[in-house]
Amino acid sequence: MKMYNSPSEVTGEYRDMLLRLMTRQFYAETATAEVFGRSIGCAPTLREKLMAAEFAEEEAEHSGRLCRIYEDLGVDPEVVFQGRPAAAKFWDLDLDNWIHIAVFNFTVDRAGSHQIMEYRDSSYRPWAEQMDAVLEDEEGHYGNGVENLREFAANKAQFKEFQEVYYKMLPVTIKRAFGRPTGADNDYCVKVGLKGHTTEQVVNRYLEEMVGFMKECGLKFPPLAAFDAIGAEILPSTREILLSNQA
Numbered sequence: 001m002k003m004y005n006s007p008s009e010v011t012g013e014y015r016d017m018l019l020r021l022m023t024r025q026f027y028a029e030t031a032t033a034e035v036f037g038r039s040i041g042c043a044p045t046l047r048e049k050l051m052a053a054e055f056a057e058e059e060a061e062h063s064g065r066l067c068r069i070y071e072d073l074g075v076d077p078e079v080v081f082q083g084r085p086a087a088a089k090f091w092d093l094d095l096d097n098w099i100h101i102a103v104f105n106f107t108v109d110r111a112g113s114h115q116i117m118e119y120r121d122s123s124y125r126p127w128a129e130q131m132d133a134v135l136e137d138e139e140g141h142y143g144n145g146v147e148n149l150r151e152f153a154a155n156k157a158q159f160k161e162f163q164e165v166y167y168k169m170l171p172v173t174i175k176r177a178f179g180r181p182t183g184a185d186n187d188y189c190v191k192v193g194l195k196g197h198t199t200e201q202v203v204n205r206y207l208e209e210m211v212g213f214m215k216e217c218g219l220k221f222p223p224l225a226a227f228d229a230i231g232a233e234i235l236p237s238t239r240e241i242l243l244s245n246q247a
């Protein structure tokens with residue numbers, strides 16, 4: 001596998017694809033910074049408020065790392081940022097609703113982490129080298145996501161609401177955070193080592209991790225119809241995981 005150690009080495013199709021993957025991550029990092037920042041307002045306890053503030057700061061720091069990589073590549077991150085859709089609209093999210101935030105942390109933020117696990121070993125080394133520290137923070141975010149899930153599971157009425165929001169947000173996450181599971185772009189990324197695994201493999205790893213915590217708490221996957229309804233493409237191997245934990 002050819003490795004790229006400096007910005008001057010990347011050109012053409014490789015550079016275009018690198019920038020596309022970085023942009024997907026940059027959109028996610030800047031959006032999660034805003035979502036966590038906003039959630040300071042609706043978090044129910046002091047402990048949760050302080051944690052939301054800490055997570056917002058960490059997501060901003062992740063965004064800053066990408067800004068520096070963009071600048072080294074001669075790209076203005078401010079221009080990239082201006083192309084980002086509004087977080088609430090993109091994720092179908094109510095930013096003032098604590099249950100929405102808790103589901104977001106458990107689903108959307110973790111989907112981003114599973115992509116970053118791929119980038120950690122990317123053939124573009126200046127990017128890959130920045131990702132270990134990012135993933136360390138993300139472990140903390142998911143730990144809190146799981147903790148929140150357990151808390152909601154202990155309250156029947158709230159858990160019902162959590163499940164409803166999750167039924168909407170997981171299909172959106174599969175469709176928007178991961179994109180199409182097959183295609184020439186996917187194959188190209190794996191071939192040149194920008195990613196180590198196919199999107200199908202990454203989605204399945206994400207869901208398999210999630211299902212362990214779900215079973216512990218009695219949370220079910222949305223019915224397959226919910227994925228079809230918004231046009232989220234689900235491959236047979238993924239379908240099998242979703243079918244393994246249905247209401």
Ligand SMILES: [Fe+2]
Nearest residue numbers: 029058059062
């Ligand atoms: Fe992040």
Ligand SMILES: [Fe+2]
Nearest residue numbers: 032109138141
């Ligand atoms: Fe995060």
